[in-house]
Amino acid sequence: MEDLTAIRKCGEGDTDAFRHLVRAYQGQAIAHATSILGNREDALDAVQEAFIDAYQALKRFDLSKRFYPWFYVILRNRCYKAAAGRKRRETEDQEVAGLLAQPGPPSPEESISLERTLLELSEEERELITLRHLDGLSYEELAERLEIPQGTVMSRLYNVRKKLRMRLAQLDFIAD
Amino acid sequence: MAVGDGQPPSIPPEAVDAHLASCAECRAEIVEMEKLNSLLGSQRRQIPSDDLWPHIGQRLDARKGIARERRPVPYPFFLLGALLAAYRLIELVPDRRIEIVFKLVPVIIAISLFAFLKENPFKVNIHLGTESE
Numbered sequence: 157m158e159d160l161t162a163i164r165k166c167g168e169g170d171t172d173a174f175r176h177l178v179r180a181y182q183g184q185a186i187a188h189a190t191s192i193l194g195n196r197e198d199a200l201d202a203v204q205e206a207f208i209d210a211y212q213a214l215k216r217f218d219l220s221k222r223f224y225p226w227f228y229v230i231l232r233n234r235c236y237k238a239a240a241g242r243k244r245r246e247t248e249d250q251e252v253a254g255l256l257a258q259p260g261p262p263s264p265e266e267s268i269s270l271e272r273t274l275l276e277l278s279e280e281e282r283e284l285i286t287l288r289h290l291d292g293l294s295y296e297e298l299a300e301r302l303e304i305p306q307g308t309v310m311s312r313l314y315n316v317r318k319k320l321r322m323r324l325a326q327l328d329f330i331a332d
Numbered sequence: 333m334a335v336g337d338g339q340p341p342s343i344p345p346e347a348v349d350a351h352l353a354s355c356a357e358c359r360a361e362i363v364e365m366e367k368l369n370s371l372l373g374s375q376r377r378q379i380p381s382d383d384l385w386p387h388i389g390q391r392l393d394a395r396k397g398i399a400r401e402r403r404p405v406p407y408p409f410f411l412l413g414a415l416l417a418a419y420r421l422i423e424l425v426p427d428r429r430i431e432i433v434f435k436l437v438p439v440i441i442a443i444s445l446f447a448f449l450k451e452n453p454f455k456v457n458i459h460l461g462t463e464s465e
Contacts, residue, residue: 169396171389171392171393171396172389174388174389174392175385175389178384178385178388178389179383179385182382182383182384182385183379183380183381183382184379186379186380186382186384187377187378187379187380190378190380191377196380200382200384203384204384204387204388204391207384207388208388208391208392211392255377255378256375256376256377256378267375270371270375285372286377288337289369289372289373289375290372290375290376290377291377295337313337317365317368320368321364321368324368324371
C-alpha cells in the first residue's frame with residue numbers, strides 16, 4: 157500500500173491502514189527520537205505518542221507533501237516535551253543509547269566513546285549533528301526539518317562541530 | 333563552512349578559492365572540518381527493529397471504541413434533560429428572583445452544549461503547538 161492510499165483510508169477512519177505508515181517509518185522514527193533524547197526507552201514512548209498525535213492530525217495533512225518530514229515535526233515536538241519533563245541524566249551514568257550501529261569504525265570501543273561524546277551534547281545539538289552526518293541532510297533539508305533559516309543551520313552547525321572537535325581532541329580521536 | 337561540507341557556497345566559488353589561497357586560518361578550518369566529517373561519516377545510524385504497531389493499534393482501537401460508545405446520546409433526550417435540570421434549579425432559587433434565573437440559564441445551556449459537543453475547551457492542541465515552533 158502506498159503512503160497516500162494509507163493516509164486517505166486513515167481519513168475515512170480505517171485505523172488498520174495506519175499500520176502501513178507505522179511499520180514503514182517506526183525504525184527511523186525510533187532512531188531519530190533516540191538521537192534527540194539520548195535514551196532508548198524515552199524514545200520508544202515518544203514515538204508511540206507521536207504516531208497517536210499524527211493519526212489524529214492526519215485530516216490536516218497536505219497530500220502533496222511527503223509523510224515523514226511532516227511526521228518528524230510532530231515527533232520532535234513530542235521528544236522535546238519528553239526532554240523538558242525529565243531530569244537531565246549525568247553522562248557518566250548513561251548507558252550506550254544505541255545511537256550508532258555496531259561495530260563502527262575505527263573500532264567498536266572507539267565507536268562507543270564517540271557515542272558517549274555525542275550524548276554529552278544537548279538535545280538540539282545532537283539532533284542537528286546526527287541529521288547532518290548520519291542522515292546526510294543538506295542545509296536546505298535541515299532548515300525545513302528544523303523549521304529554522306539556513307543561516308541559522310550553518311551557524312549552529314559551526315558551533316556544535318567546534319564543541320565536538322574540542323571534546324574529540326581531548327579523547328585523541330582527532331588532532332585539534 | 334559550506335565548502336568543507338560539500339554544499340554550494342553562498343558566494344562565488346572563485347571568491348572562495350581566492351580567499352582560501354591567502355587565508356591559512358580558513359584552510360586549517362576546512363582540514364579540521366573534513367577530519368570530523370570523515371569520522372562521523374564513517375558511522376551509521378542504528379535502525380531498531382522494534383514493532384510498535386501492537387501498542388499503537390490497540391490504543392487507536394480503544395479510542396475508536398470510546399468514541400463509538402459516547403456517540404449515541406440522542407440529542408432530544410439530552411436537551412430535555414438539560415431543560416428539566418434547569419427548571420429544577422430555577423425552582424430552588426429563593427423568592428424566584430428573576431435576575432438569578434437570567435444568570436443561571438445561560439450557564440446551564442453552555443455546560444450542556446460543551447457536554448453535548450464532547451469538546452474540551454481546555455484541551456491543548458498539539459498541532460497548533462507544533463506550528464508555532
